[in-house]
Amino acid sequence: MAMIEVNDLHKWYGDFHVLKGINESVEQGEVLVICGPSGSGKSTFIRCINRLEEYQKGTIMFDGRDIHAPEVNINTLRSEIGIVFQQFNLYPHLTVLKNVTLAPVKVKGMDKKAADELGLQLLHRVGIHDQAHKYPAELSGGQQQRVAIARGLAMEPKVMLFDEPTSALDPEMINEVLNVMKDLAREGKTMLCVTHEMGFAREVADRVIFMDYGEVIEQNTPSEFFKNPQHERSQQFLKEIL
Amino acid sequence: MSYWDVAPEHWGLIWDNLDYFLWGAAKFTDQFPYVENLGGLAASIVLAVLGILGAFWLGLGAGLMRISRNRFAKYTSIVYIEAIRGTPLLMLIFWFFFLAPILMGQTLPAFHSTLIAFIVFTSAYIGEIVRAGVNALPRGQMEAARGSGLSHVQAMRYVILPQALRNMIPSFVNQFVSLTKDTSLAYIIGVNELMRTAVQVDNRETKISFEIYITIAILYFVVCYVLTSYSRRLEKKLSRYQARDR
Numbered sequence: 001m002a003m004i005e006v007n008d009l010h011k012w013y014g015d016f017h018v019l020k021g022i023n024e025s026v027e028q029g030e031v032l033v034i035c036g037p038s039g040s041g042k043s044t045f046i047r048c049i050n051r052l053e054e055y056q057k058g059t060i061m062f063d064g065r066d067i068h069a070p071e072v073n074i075n076t077l078r079s080e081i082g083i084v085f086q087q088f089n090l091y092p093h094l095t096v097l098k099n100v101t102l103a104p105v106k107v108k109g110m111d112k113k114a115a116d117e118l119g120l121q122l123l124h125r126v127g128i129h130d131q132a133h134k135y136p137a138e139l140s141g142g143q144q145q146r147v148a149i150a151r152g153l154a155m156e157p158k159v160m161l162f163d164e165p166t167s168a169l170d171p172e173m174i175n176e177v178l179n180v181m182k183d184l185a186r187e188g189k190t191m192l193c194v195t196h197e198m199g200f201a202r203e204v205a206d207r208v209i210f211m212d213y214g215e216v217i218e219q220n221t222p223s224e225f226f227k228n229p230q231h232e233r234s235q236q237f238l239k240e241i242l
Numbered sequence: 243m244s245y246w247d248v249a250p251e252h253w254g255l256i257w258d259n260l261d262y263f264l265w266g267a268a269k270f271t272d273q274f275p276y277v278e279n280l281g282g283l284a285a286s287i288v289l290a291v292l293g294i295l296g297a298f299w300l301g302l303g304a305g306l307m308r309i310s311r312n313r314f315a316k317y318t319s320i321v322y323i324e325a326i327r328g329t330p331l332l333m334l335i336f337w338f339f340f341l342a343p344i345l346m347g348q349t350l351p352a353f354h355s356t357l358i359a360f361i362v363f364t365s366a367y368i369g370e371i372v373r374a375g376v377n378a379l380p381r382g383q384m385e386a387a388r389g390s391g392l393s394h395v396q397a398m399r400y401v402i403l404p405q406a407l408r409n410m411i412p413s414f415v416n417q418f419v420s421l422t423k424d425t426s427l428a429y430i431i432g433v434n435e436l437m438r439t440a441v442q443v444d445n446r447e448t449k450i451s452f453e454i455y456i457t458i459a460i461l462y463f464v465v466c467y468v469l470t471s472y473s474r475r476l477e478k479k480l481s482r483y484q485a486r487d488r
Contacts, residue, residue: 052385052388075391076391078389078390078391079390082389082390083389083390085386087380087382089380091386091405092405102390102392102400102401103391106392107390107392148386152390155391
């Protein structure tokens with residue numbers, strides 16, 4: 001059974017039809033890259049998966065459960081799906097370590113010492129354990145995004161969502177974030193990444209889907225997709241970003 | 243005869259009455275609240291401090307209800323805030339003063355009924371400050387918190403409010419300064435605060451009105467200035483923790 005199973009997903013913002021029937025399934029351990037021009041609905045799509053966006057039609061099954069079923073606790077569901085945002089969204093009033101441990105302590109009721117240990121271990125994994133007691137504003141963009149990834153991992157989620165994680169970064173900081181993401185991918189984490197980083201897609205993605213105007217227009221393995229895009233709009237898009 | 247001939251005598255009288263301006267006819271006792279007949283500036287400050295403490299909690303409640311998705315809570319709060327903001331403080335002071343005997347069958351001391359009026363009045367403004375402060379935070383803060391599995395209440399408690407309340411400090415101080423000055427209205431129903439002590443001394447001495455009102459103006463100013471400068475220092479200290487991204 002697939003980890004995530006999306007069936008005929010539709011979303012409207014008022015009259016604007018943002019998602020026009022997405023069908024997608026993501027296996028455990030799969031790394032899916034979602035690309036497409038801005039406004040194509042790719043961020044909206046992955047934000048539907050942890051219900052940060054509500055949708056009006058269709059179903060999303062996560063780990064065998066319909067995420068919209070009344071018996072599904074939204075907070076439990078979200079704690080099983082980590083998300084990393086374009087703007088990092090770290091909590092500026094908490095230290096780096098507290099940013100990572102807040103959810104384990106408050107949601108899972110983990111004791112503070114165990115949470116600190118877990119936090120430091122995760123920060124070590126993303127390479128910033130020596131900054132654990134600083135505040136987010138004292139870190140560079142790349143470091144902040146790596147903290148955000150550690151925060152996302154702290155709940156030991158089954159799936160990680162990445163919503164353009166490198167788009168707000170200065171070019172020289174992109175790689176440090178991508179490297180962390182590549183490590184995760186190689187460790188077998190199930191990941192959905194909205195990104196235009198084609199190097200990343202080539203190296204670790206199992207599949208690339210291309211979205212435009214709220215639809216999935218094309219999907220393929222990364223090597224095929226980049227070498228030999230089928231659709232006119234994907235050809236156009238690739239020409240522009242490469 | 244120029245003013246400078248009478249100035250020493252007039253200011254001497256001010257000096258003689260200064261203790262009355264500062265704390266009225268206060269006497270220490272061994273029973274809670276350990277002081278009686280507190281008046282003057284001290285009474286004004288006590289009114290303002292108790293008023294702002296009460297108004298903070300009531301206003302926080304009103305503000306959170308104002309942004310709640312529960313329609314009953316939201317509309318209750320809107321009616322409260324708009325009704326209070328549309329009525330003069332002096333009228334509220336009268337209102338609670340004359341309402342107490344009807345509601346409770348006995349008069350409430352003027353000090354207590356004014357305090358209630360101050361709390362009810364100021365918390366409507368605090369409610370609006372809270373609403374604006376919460377709404378001004380980047381939306382991503384709530385999304386990140388909810389996205390990690392925190393409930394709405396937890397996200398508010400641990401992520402949104404700690405930041406929002408810090409950002410609200412200048413507005414809170416603004417309200418506090420306003421309230422400190424507005425305590426002078428309590429004079430009308432007989433609370434023996436700074437304004438009333440001034441009027442009393444003026445009635446007794448008759449010829450030093452000018453010096454009396456200069457003196458209490460300075461006293462009000464000093465208190466408010468201390469407040470605003472403390473707030474400026476606090477803001478500077480806390481600014482480094484603010485979310486900069488939208």
